[in-house]
Amino acid sequence: MKDQINKIRELLDELEKEDQSEQDIQFVKNFDAFEIPSIIVSIADYLLPDLTPIEAVIYWYLFRHSILKNGQQYIRVGQSSLTNITSSHYKGKDAISSHSVRLALKGLQEKEAISIAGDITQSGSMYKVNLPDEIQSCLEREKAQRVIEDIPVDEKKELDYYNIAENRLRVFERDGFKCHYCNKQLTRFSATLDHIQPVSKGGDNSFDNLITSCLHCNSQRGNRPVMDIILQKENDS
Numbered sequence: 663m664k665d666q667i668n669k670i671r672e673l674l675d676e677l678e679k680e681d682q683s684e685q686d687i688q689f690v691k692n693f694d695a696f697e698i699p700s701i702i703v704s705i706a707d708y709l710l711p712d713l714t715p716i717e718a719v720i721y722w723y724l725f726r727h728s729i730l731k732n733g734q735q736y737i738r739v740g741q742s743s744l745t746n747i748t749s750s751h752y753k754g755k756d757a758i759s760s761h762s763v764r765l766a767l768k769g770l771q772e773k774e775a776i777s778i779a780g781d782i783t784q785s786g787s788m789y790k791v792n793l794p795d796e797i798q799s800c801l802e803r804e805k806a807q808r809v810i811e812d813i814p815v816d817e818k819k820e821l822d823y824y825n826i827a828e829n830r831l832r833v834f835e836r837d838g839f840k841c842h843y844c845n846k847q848l849t850r851f852s853a854t855l856d857h858i859q860p861v862s863k864g865g866d867n868s869f870d871n872l873i874t875s876c877l878h879c880n881s882q883r884g885n886r887p888v889m890d891i892i893l894q895k896e897n898d899s
Contacts, residue, residue, distance in 0.1 A: 698730065701793060707807070708800035712773055716758065716766040719748050721775050724791045735793075736779055740786030741767070774798065795839075795849040824855055824867035837874035843883075846876050854880045 705725070710718055723744070728737040741763055748758040748766075770776045774797045780788030794800035823829040833855060839848045842856070856875040859865030875883075 701729075704794040704800070704804070708794045708803045709775060709797060711803070712799055713775070714766065714769065716748055716762060717769050717773075717775070720744055720763070720766050721770060721791075723747050724776060724789060728791045729793075735791050736788060737791065738780070738783070738786050738788045743786065793849070793851075795851070822867045823869045823872050824857075829869075830855060833869065833872050834874050836869075840874060841876040841879055842873040843875060843879040848874065848876055852876070856880045856883065 705721075709721070713721060724737050724739070727739075728735055741760060744767070745758060745760050745763045748763060767776070771778070775792055777790045777792060778787060779790040794804070823833050831850060834848075834850055834853050839850070839853055840846065841848060841853075853874050854877055855872045856879075857865045857867075858871050858873060861867075865871050
């Protein structure tokens, strides 16, 4: 009986993996552990000001055991486990009730910090842990706090907006992190760059020759002219 239960759980895990979106797959592909410090800073600066103490404890726990642990945004956890975790942070004070944890989870969902990503099982609920890049309130706070500074121009780096990470980000920001073809909202982890004039036809990696694209549209285009894809999207809609 125990073996059968384990097999069922394995099948459910496989189904959940199959349900991952293109954006989830692209996140895993693009995720770089060296970006963890900047991610943590963005969480502290742009997300935590919106969270209650209990919400913050739960969010950090989910972040620690998903993105920080294995580079994926998903984690399955039970409410009782979260109640024990939050209570351990308030020793000597009133114990945190399961009701308080439920309210905190609801608050995190309403603030877009987490989202339900699967059915509830005996092991708990499946949550997706969202990053500030995916949370509208964080994007607005970041925009409001952004200070434009004069940065010395390094022409050698500025020429390549495709291979240099900080330059790629400038193209994504210019396009509002939206796919040029289907207008899908993306993040720095799910966005890709597409050459307007393909390299095979003489195109370069300059700022004006690159556009933001989702993985699907980028793959679909190939070496076809940009307008062909735009007209196809318009006809499909």
